[in-house]
Amino acid sequence: MEQIEFLDKKVFKGLEKLNDGFEGESVPFFSESDFEIVLERAEYFGIGIYGIEPWLDGELYDVITHENLKKKATDPQWYKKAFQTFKSRQPGLLYSATYKVSPKLLARDI
Template sequence: MTQEEFLEKNVFAGLTKIEEHNGDSYFSEEDFSEVLKQSEHFGIAIYDIKMMLNGEELKTINHDTFRKKATDVNWYKREFSHLKREQEGCIYAATYKVSKKLLAR
């Protein structure tokens, strides 16, 4: 199974993609919150969170900026919370890494 197949089947299932941009799947704030919960459940690493409003990328944050591991749930939960307060009405995407162990299942 590829990483994209795993994400579609286990993380994005039942959620509505609002936009595809540069290979990233963007979700509403509510659906992206669910993406983060599923990522935590499966232990998926999140390297970046991207924020877009009206088709324009506003901000991208990266785990390295906060000196956290990409698998550290606290970094992406905390920073997503900050992004939501920063600007309303945005859509969100992330850069993921699914472990080979999960893909082999």
């Protein structure tokens, strides 16, 4: 299974992608409530998140990466903290992220 297929079937399943063309169709964007579910599922599967990019009115609002917080990409502490920071600073953001699904997880038939 390829990474994007895994993400679509296991992580993004049942969630509404809010792409409107400002970053292309290959990068899925989610509402705050749906992105919270994405993060919960990423933690469950042990998926790495390299960076979180919130967007406001079609413009990049900010970026926080695991390196900014000196944590491993698979450590849910960093992305939960980053998400809470964005939520408290600006309501109504759309969220995208850069993910890494391990080859071991892709090889499993979940």
